[in-house]
Amino acid sequence: MDQRLQLSKALFLPCDSHGLQLLIKDVLGIPHYKVIQSQIRLVINTFCRSPLQLSIFPEKQKACYGKTTALVLVVITRWGTQAWAIESIYKNKKVFKACGLDDRTQLDHEASQLLCSRDFWNNIEELCDLILPIHKVQVQSEFTNAHLELIVSYWLTIRNHLEHIVDLQPALPEILQLFKKQMGRQVLALHGTAYFLTPGNIGVATTVEQQNMIIEYLGNAHSDPIIQNGVQEQYYMYRAKDGPFSPHNLAWNITSLTSFWHAQHSFSPVLLLLATRLSRTPANSVPSERSFSTQNLIHSKIHNSLSSTRVDKLTYMYLNRRVLDDKASEQHQWQDLSGKAEIELEDVVVGLQDSIETESDEGIVIEFLFNRLTLFAFTID
Numbered sequence: 503m504d505q506r507l508q509l510s511k512a513l514f515l516p517c518d519s520h521g522l523q524l525l526i527k528d529v530l531g532i533p534h535y536k537v538i539q540s541q542i543r544l545v546i547n548t549f550c551r552s553p554l555q556l557s558i559f560p561e562k563q564k565a566c567y568g569k570t571t572a573l574v575l576v577v578i579t580r581w582g583t584q585a586w587a588i589e590s591i592y593k594n595k596k597v598f599k600a601c602g603l604d605d606r607t608q609l610d611h612e613a614s615q616l617l618c619s620r621d622f623w624n625n626i627e628e629l630c631d632l633i634l635p636i637h638k639v640q641v642q643s644e645f646t647n648a649h650l651e652l653i654v655s656y657w658l659t660i661r662n663h664l665e666h667i668v669d670l671q672p673a674l675p676e677i678l679q680l681f682k683k684q685m686g687r688q689v690l691a692l693h694g695t696a697y698f699l700t701p702g703n704i705g706v707a708t709t710v711e712q713q714n715m716i717i718e719y720l721g722n723a724h725s726d727p728i729i730q731n732g733v734q735e736q737y738y739m740y741r742a743k744d745g746p747f748s749p750h751n752l753a754w755n756i757t758s759l760t761s762f763w764h765a766q767h768s769f770s771p772v773l774l775l776l777a778t779r780l781s782r783t784p785a786n787s788v789p790s791e792r793s794f795s796t797q798n799l800i801h802s803k804i805h806n807s808l809s810s811t812r813v814d815k816l817t818y819m820y821l822n823r824r825v826l827d828d829k830a831s832e833q834h835q836w837q838d839l840s841g842k843a844e845i846e847l848e849d850v851v852v853g854l855q856d857s858i859e860t861e862s863d864e865g866i867v868i869e870f871l872f873n874r875l876t877l878f879a880f881t882i883d
Contacts, residue, residue: 516690539584650696652785657685695776700762704754720776793821
């Protein structure tokens with residue numbers, strides 16, 4: 503798609519949250535962890551699908567922890583449910599053991615043996631130490647402010663986590679191989695460029711491969727060969743803290759990517775445009791996935807006659823309801839307008855009343871007046 507002329511300036515990149523979820527899926531696909539996953543599903547399904555066990559379980563939770571929490575089932579189409587299921591069963595370890603010793607639960611033999619097995623709980627703890635830090639990074643990558651300059655640091659955090667796990671030596675080489683393969687798919691040249699253009703990462707050393715990848719990407723960022731050479735020279739000076747990027751430059755006190763390059767706009771305007779674009783590019787498709795889920799919720803089998811235009815409007819209202827409610831709670835009443843704002847609003851109303859000719863015009867005017875009232879209310883200190 504990037505070979506098409508109309509899409510030549512577009513950025514194509516994979517969803518980072520989805521890539522991390524695939525990494526978790528690949529790790530849990532290792533035979534040893536696959537067996538543990540099946541045991542976890544067996545225990546959770548035993549309690550969730552039986553009214554008897556499900557009624558006893560909250561009682562044991564209140565006795566052990568003073569509160570009740572829900573068990574999480576693994577759903578393939580729901581990100582994070584694998585990690586949440588592991589965490590939920592580990593947090594309720596005392597409760598499950600108490601249920602296993604209670605004759606009222608009437609558990610089957612296999613589930614009862616698992617709850618009383620020390621190896622089972624050791625495996626659960628091992629899996630928590632492995633998966634939950636990766637899941638934590640995945641949740642961070644789902645945020646709306648997870649832009650491109652953060653992606654490399656996310657994957658480096660996971661690599662450091664995996665390399666420092668000493669209790670998983672038998673499976674560690676296979677896990678690191680899966681990680682390297684998935685990272686190679688997810689982390690592209692534009693991720694590395696955004697990462698190393700961030701002033702806070704100026705002290706991070708780059709390999710020859712990374713350096714060549716960034717220089718090639720910077721060269722392809724502009725079609726003019728003269729500008730290409732200039733951008734590459736500016737990047738070399740930036741990395742060496744030479745010329746306009748000398749250590750005496752006060753801009754090095756700025757940690758924000760966009761703010762730093764705005765301070766250097768007179769020295770490197772092309773790098774400023776590139777850095778600004780990369781910093782404002784979302785690294786995940788979570789907003790799109792969220793809007794699809796909302797559309798499926800609105801355009802259901804019961805409401806299958808809704809037009810696409812109405813569904814779009816209802817989806818917009820649903821997704822932005824919190825923002826709109828926050829703005830509505832902050833705005834003032836029209837009685838609180840200052841004298842100057844009240845006179846200006848009156849002039850607008852009188853002018854619009856003179857221009858009303860039809861009922862449709864009147865509806866448009868009413869909607870316009872409502873928007874103007876909101877606008878005036880926001881201008882009040």
